Amino acid sequence: MKGIVEERAAMLGEYIIESKATVRKAAKKFGISKSTVHKDVSQRLRKVNPALYREVRQILETNKSERHIRGGMATKNKYLLKKQAQEREKLKNSEQNQ
Template identity: 70%
Template sequence: MKSIVEERAVELGEYIVNQRATVRATAKRFGVSKSTVHKDVSERLKKISPTLYKQVNDVLQLNKAERHIRGGQATKIKYLAHHQK
């Protein structure tokens, strides 16, 4: 029988893969901390489901590679909105 923590790790991992979600978005959706999400999908999931862990890791690596672009877009939108006032 799986524990609640193991079930949560699998559920978080499946959400990240299916939605291509970030750790922050996943934490917000499930009402847990970013640290909890990260620990569940990077440590616990590796032992529970190596296949799902690999898929989650691929999504997280992609998010990490793209985050500077998202940050730049957010800053651009912020300043455009500020200058339009």
């Protein structure tokens, strides 16, 4: 996704608004780095399309305020899956021993 940076900034802004995406999600979708996405939507977009910039800023602020919750849920799911895998392994081992 190389091209005119102002155009890319606008496309990133529209994608973030439509999907309520995080910077990481937008970077992955467009195949560019998080730093590039952040620079595009926080600096370049402000100059190119101030109205779009304000909408994107609101979404990014919301994402920022919720990130600790997402991190906690990811950790919870990680250990839940680990526990389930251990229980399946125990069950498998007990069935083989019988």
